[in-house]
Amino acid sequence: xxxxFRKVLDLSSGDxxxxxxxxxxxxxxVIAGCTYPRILQGDNxxxxxxxxxxxxxxxxxxxxxxxxxxxxxxxxxxNTIAKFISLRDGGVWSCPEQVFITVDIQRxxxxxxxxxxxxxxxxxxxxxxxxxxTLARLLERMDVVPVTYQLQEQSxxxxxxMELNRAIQVxxxxxxxxxxxxxxPGNPTGHVQSRESIQGVIRFAAEEQLFLLVxxxxxFADGSEFLSYKRVLVEMGEPYSDRVQLASMHSLSNxxxxxxxxxxxxxxxxxxxxxxxxxxxxxxxxDLCPPVIGQIALDVMAxxxxxxxxxxxxxxxxxxxxxxxxxxxxxxxxxxxxxxPGFSCQSVQSGIFIYPHLTLPHTALTHSQSxxxxxxxxxxxxxxxxxxxxxxxxxxxxxxxxxxCVLMPSDELEEALRRLRCxxxxxxxxxxxxxxxxxxxxxSV
Amino acid sequence: xxxxFRKVLDLSSGDxxxxxxxxxxxxxxVIAGCTYPRILQGDNxxxxxxxxxxxxxxxxxxxxxxxxxxxxxxxxxxNTIAKFISLRDGGVWSCPEQVFITVDIQRxxxxxxxxxxxxxxxxxxxxxxxxxxTLARLLERMDVVPVTYQLQEQSxxxxxxMELNRAIQVxxxxxxxxxxxxxxPGNPTGHVQSRESIQGVIRFAAEEQLFLLVxxxxxFADGSEFLSYKRVLVEMGEPYSDRVQLASMHSLSNxxxxxxxxxxxxxxxxxxxxxxxxxxxxxxxxDLCPPVIGQIALDVMAxxxxxxxxxxxxxxxxxxxxxxxxxxxxxxxxxxxxxxPGFSCQSVQSGIFIYPHLTLPHTALTHSQSxxxxxxxxxxxxxxxxxxxxxxxxxxxxxxxxxxCVLMPSDELEEALRRLRCxxxxxxxxxxxxxxxxxxxxxSV
Numbered sequence: 001x002x003x004x005f006r007k008v009l010d011l012s013s014g015d016x017x018x019x020x021x022x023x024x025x026x027x028x029x030v031i032a033g034c035t036y037p038r039i040l041q042g043d044n045x046x047x048x049x050x051x052x053x054x055x056x057x058x059x060x061x062x063x064x065x066x067x068x069x070x071x072x073x074x075x076x077x078x079n080t081i082a083k084f085i086s087l088r089d090g091g092v093w094s095c096p097e098q099v100f101i102t103v104d105i106q107r108x109x110x111x112x113x114x115x116x117x118x119x120x121x122x123x124x125x126x127x128x129x130x131x132x133x134t135l136a137r138l139l140e141r142m143d144v145v146p147v148t149y150q151l152q153e154q155s156x157x158x159x160x161x162m163e164l165n166r167a168i169q170v171x172x173x174x175x176x177x178x179x180x181x182x183x184x185p186g187n188p189t190g191h192v193q194s195r196e197s198i199q200g201v202i203r204f205a206a207e208e209q210l211f212l213l214v215x216x217x218x219x220f221a222d223g224s225e226f227l228s229y230k231r232v233l234v235e236m237g238e239p240y241s242d243r244v245q246l247a248s249m250h251s252l253s254n255x256x257x258x259x260x261x262x263x264x265x266x267x268x269x270x271x272x273x274x275x276x277x278x279x280x281x282x283x284x285x286x287d288l289c290p291p292v293i294g295q296i297a298l299d300v301m302a303x304x305x306x307x308x309x310x311x312x313x314x315x316x317x318x319x320x321x322x323x324x325x326x327x328x329x330x331x332x333x334x335x336x337x338x339x340x341p342g343f344s345c346q347s348v349q350s351g352i353f354i355y356p357h358l359t360l361p362h363t364a365l366t367h368s369q370s371x372x373x374x375x376x377x378x379x380x381x382x383x384x385x386x387x388x389x390x391x392x393x394x395x396x397x398x399x400x401x402x403x404x405c406v407l408m409p410s411d412e413l414e415e416a417l418r419r420l421r422c423x424x425x426x427x428x429x430x431x432x433x434x435x436x437x438x439x440x441x442x443x444s445v
Numbered sequence: 446x447x448x449x450f451r452k453v454l455d456l457s458s459g460d461x462x463x464x465x466x467x468x469x470x471x472x473x474x475v476i477a478g479c480t481y482p483r484i485l486q487g488d489n490x491x492x493x494x495x496x497x498x499x500x501x502x503x504x505x506x507x508x509x510x511x512x513x514x515x516x517x518x519x520x521x522x523x524n525t526i527a528k529f530i531s532l533r534d535g536g537v538w539s540c541p542e543q544v545f546i547t548v549d550i551q552r553x554x555x556x557x558x559x560x561x562x563x564x565x566x567x568x569x570x571x572x573x574x575x576x577x578x579t580l581a582r583l584l585e586r587m588d589v590v591p592v593t594y595q596l597q598e599q600s601x602x603x604x605x606x607m608e609l610n611r612a613i614q615v616x617x618x619x620x621x622x623x624x625x626x627x628x629x630p631g632n633p634t635g636h637v638q639s640r641e642s643i644q645g646v647i648r649f650a651a652e653e654q655l656f657l658l659v660x661x662x663x664x665f666a667d668g669s670e671f672l673s674y675k676r677v678l679v680e681m682g683e684p685y686s687d688r689v690q691l692a693s694m695h696s697l698s699n700x701x702x703x704x705x706x707x708x709x710x711x712x713x714x715x716x717x718x719x720x721x722x723x724x725x726x727x728x729x730x731x732d733l734c735p736p737v738i739g740q741i742a743l744d745v746m747a748x749x750x751x752x753x754x755x756x757x758x759x760x761x762x763x764x765x766x767x768x769x770x771x772x773x774x775x776x777x778x779x780x781x782x783x784x785x786p787g788f789s790c791q792s793v794q795s796g797i798f799i800y801p802h803l804t805l806p807h808t809a810l811t812h813s814q815s816x817x818x819x820x821x822x823x824x825x826x827x828x829x830x831x832x833x834x835x836x837x838x839x840x841x842x843x844x845x846x847x848x849x850c851v852l853m854p855s856d857e858l859e860e861a862l863r864r865l866r867c868x869x870x871x872x873x874x875x876x877x878x879x880x881x882x883x884x885x886x887x888x889s890v
Contacts, residue, residue, distance in 0.1 A: 017511035066462035261737035292706035
């Protein structure tokens with residue numbers, strides 16, 4: 001194995017701008033205008049970016065982004081987001097006072113866990129497996145026990161009611177589940193839940209009196225309709241629509257914006273008591289206010305240029321190009337990976353990750369207790385490709401899943417795939433028993 | 446009382462840009478350039494701002510501020526800060542690996558409390574009275590008990606060894622003090638500790654095995670030398686210099702920058718075990734990374750334009766003007782307030798607040814359990830001037846302290862003072878027994 005490569009390609013984190021995807025121009029123009037208002041004079045920026053910056057500045061105290069804002073985010077931006085949610089959900093009402101802007105959704109989730117999980121007793125949250133890779137650590141920090149429910153890979157990572165029941169039964173007597181955490185679309189699995197599937201989870205939450213913590217983001221794939229939990233909940237009617245409590249979270253880091261560095265997100269609380277909302281506000285007051293730049297970016301995300309405005313054409317072109325790149329990369333990567341011996345990858349409906357299953361002969365395990373660690377470390381060392389991984393101990397062979405972000409320029413993806421193939425065959429040669437054939441792609445289940 | 450005023454003047458929060466102080470141009474230019482690199486072409490920005498933006502961009506992954514940075518902040522910026530600290534401390538070595546960049550110092554303090562205060566037993570932190578107004582709430586959120594030591598107003602808010610001993614003795618058997626929190630310069634009192642005073646606190650921390658949590662900021666007043674705890678500690682030599690553990694915190698919100706909206710700060714850890722520093726990093730990894738815009742501003746704060754560079758002249762002029770305004774406002778406000786019956790205000794050496802003591806006849810208390818609340822609420826309602834307050838129950842009369850930020854354009858300050866005087870005499874007339882004379886300024890002690 002060589003170890004000679006030009007640069008490291010990081011597919012592990014979902015950081016699209018690091019991978020070479022350009023930011024959306026309009027958001028950067030508005031931020032630059034708000035930051036250094038002198039460039040609003042002259043023709044540095046298109047007129048609608050100038051206007052937006054001036055409008056936003058007029059809502060900052062002292063007319064400057066250097067001032068504190070309200071602790072839950074600027075009223076103006078919370079209004080914009082509420083309108084955006086309502087539009088997304090086919091007109092279902094969204095109240096600005098129920099929208100809380102936070103320094104990314106980690107913070108929103110911390111606040112919710114603090115509210116939901118009293119320090120007496122062992123509080124737990126049901127979480128999917130697989131889940132976003134930062135989730136387990138966050139629960140640990142908050143002294144909250146995870147109760148894991150398995151997503152069903154063979155049926156496209158579906159959430160099964162039977163599995164939810166099994167998981168909560170197992171937890172009885174050991175801990176007190178307060179909430180169920182969902183990502184829809186799935187992170188890192190990319191599955192999108194149907195209305196029926198969402199309804200099933202809502203009914204389960206109602207039966208078990210669990211708070212719904214939902215992380216949702218924009219959907220990329222053609223033909224997969226995005227339904228928010230909020231909308232499905234409202235449309236289910238009573239007794240669900242006015243009782244099941246929900247926090248729906250959204251981040252600037254993923255989706256169309258991909259502005260990871262700004263650290264910004266929001267959550268909408270539904271059916272939550274006013275006193276609890278007030279306490280949410282009190283907890284957020286401790287942070288003084290969310291960073292202003294991210295709030296500006298949220299405003300643009302929720303209210304992008306409209307048809308007829310000068311920046312509309314460039315904005316739609318940039319968004320379309322990003323979606324096209326992602327769609328192309330998704331199918332290319334899934335096809336490529338499924339051609340490699342030992343790999344099996346579900347087709348992906350949304351999100352920015354693929355999550356292939358890798359089966360290696362048992363002999364690979366004699367070299368490491370963790371085949372995922374061995375494989376991903378060697379891949380980074382030998383070919384400079386960084387991927388995430390999760391172990392899989394449910395099979396008789398050495399198995400793991402790899403997490404790979406594919407939102408990057410297509411030529412970068414090609415380079416990453418080329419290196420992966422090169423590495424993969426060398427790895428098989430080195431670690432796997434030549435007696436065991438892996439020339440044909442293996443199905444993991 | 447009238448209640449007719451043009452706009453609310455908020456002196457409570459220390460938000461200088463809200464009050465009308467302009468931001469430092471260079472920092473805004475560099476951020477705008479990093480955000481929307483197209484304006485780096487042409488002559489929108491001076492050459493040194495362009496260069497700085499290009500240099501910073503070259504250190505971001507993918508050349509974009511939309512990417513994640515390292516969890517403790519960019520290595521490049523941590524280096525800049527370490528050099529800045531070393532320069533501030535007369536050459537005392539500062540190691541970039543010991544500098545942690547966080548989303549403001551609330552977050553840094555939360556991480557330190559998490560490290561220092563185990564969940565078993567009742568952990569406590571010694572805090573001054575008065576203290577920054579956000580401190581008590583933060584301790585409460587972290588389930589940490591405050592052990593209060595009183596600053597001595599009559600001797601310019603000094604920290605007295607005897608009082609520290611008294612406070613820790615009282616706490617025995619009730620809780621376990623793990624750390625002592627200091628603000629130097631004092632917030633909101635504006636006192637600056639001498640070398641001897643700092644040495645006294647360090648010896649006390651060593652004797653009681655307390656971790657030092659120090660919040661320090663730039664110093665404005667003439668003739669008051671700023672000595673950092675770090676420098677004094679190192680210069681004390683053994684057994685202190687290599688043993689007493691210290692976290693020194695600094696924020697972008699106060700001081701020269703006054704960029705409250707960016708939510709950014711850093712801390713330097715001294716004499717802290719490597720394993721603990723690693724765990725600090727692990728805790729911060731949960732936040733993924735600090736917001737990028739604040740990191741850029743920190744870089745500029747720590748390494749401003751130098752003599753001979755194009756922006757040097759404007760930068761020094763802006764800083765000087767801010768200092769001059771502050772100096773002028775400080776003496777003007779202290780003098781003005783001391784002329785009002787019932788008020789007594791210590792002269793202030795640093796910071797952005799004045800913290801006058803207000804003594805009212807006992808009759809005022811018949812109208813409210815809290816004279817501070819009654820006074821500040823009425824002031825806001827009648828004259829639109831918002832100030833902070835703390836109760837003072839140590840006197841036989843109705844007493845409180847007001848917290849008033851004076852970093853604002855001087856004409857705004859004049860307007861606030863005018864309204865305060867107008868309100869004050871009406872308040873006395875309404876609430877105070879005409880038999881008790883308050884025509885002469887009262888000394889509070």
